[in-house]
Amino acid sequence: MPLVSPFSRAPLVDGRQSERAMMVRRGVQRLMIAHRVSILPEMPLKSGRRADLVCLSEKGEFTIVEIKTSIEDFRVDQKWPDYLQHCDRLFFATHPGVPIDIFPADQGLIVSDGYAAEILREAPETKLGAATRRAMTVRFARLSADRLLQAEWAANPFMTD
Template sequence: MPLVSPFSKEPLIDGRQSERAMMVRRGVQRLMIAHRVSLLPEMPLKSGRRADLVCLSEQGDVIIVEIKTSIEDLRVDRKWSEYLLHCDRFFFATHPGVPPDIFPTDHGLIVSDGYTAEVLREAPEKRLSAATRKAMMLRFARLSADRLLQAEWAANPFMTE
C-alpha cells in the first residue's frame, strides 16, 4: 500500500475557496439542479484557467458561473473574461451582501443565499463553435468520470490498494 496517495480525500473541495464562496456555490448548484442542469465545480479549461462552475443543460448548452463574494473580488479579478470563449452563456454569482449594480450588465447575474439562488439577470447567448462545444463536452465528461472514481475510492479505501 502506498504511503502517499495521489488522490484527494475530498476530491470535490480543493481548499482554495472561501466559506462564503462555498455558500454561494451551494445555492447556485441547487438552482441548477432544480432546472435539470448538470454541473462541475472548479473545472480546468483549455486556456489553463479554472472555472468556478461549468454547467451543461439538457440541450447541450455550456454555461459558466463565476463566483464573486465581494466588490474587491470583482475589482481585482480580470481573468473571467477569458471564460467567455468556453461557454454559450456566462453568469456572475454572488450573495445578497454584494451590490448587484457593480456587475457588468452584458452578462447574467445570480444571487445566492446558500440554500437557493435566483437569476436577477439572464445571460445573453453567444453560441460556441462546434469544435469548442465538442472539446468542452469531452472535458466535462472525462472530469466527471475521474471525479466519480476519486469519490468512490475516497469512500472505500480498499479500492486504492
C-alpha cells in the same frame, strides 16, 4: 502496498474557496439542479483558467458561473472575459451583501443566499463553435468520471489497495 496515494482522501473538497463562496455556490447548484442542469465545480479550461462552475444543459449548452463574494473580489479578478470563449452563456453569482450594480450589465447575474438562488438578469447567448463544444463536452465528461472514481476510492479505502 504504496506508501503514497495519487488520490486525495477528500477529492471533492478543493480547499481554495472561502466559506462565503461555498455558500453562494451551494445556492447556485440548487438552482441549476432545479433546471435539470449538470454542474462541475472548479473545472480547468483549455485556456489555463479555472471556472468556478461549469454547467451543462440537457441540450448540450454550456454556462459558466463566476462567483464573486465582495466588491474587491470582483475588482481584482478581471479574468472573466476569457471564460466567454468556453461557454454559451456567462453568469456572475454573488450574495445579497454585494451591490449588484458592480457587475457588467451585458452578462447574467444570479444572487444566492446559500439555500436558494435567483436569476436577476439572464445571460446573453453566444453559441460555441462545434469544435469548442466537443472539446468542452469531452473535458467535462472526463473530469466528471475522474472525480467520481476518486470519490469512490476515498469512500472505500479497500479500492486503492
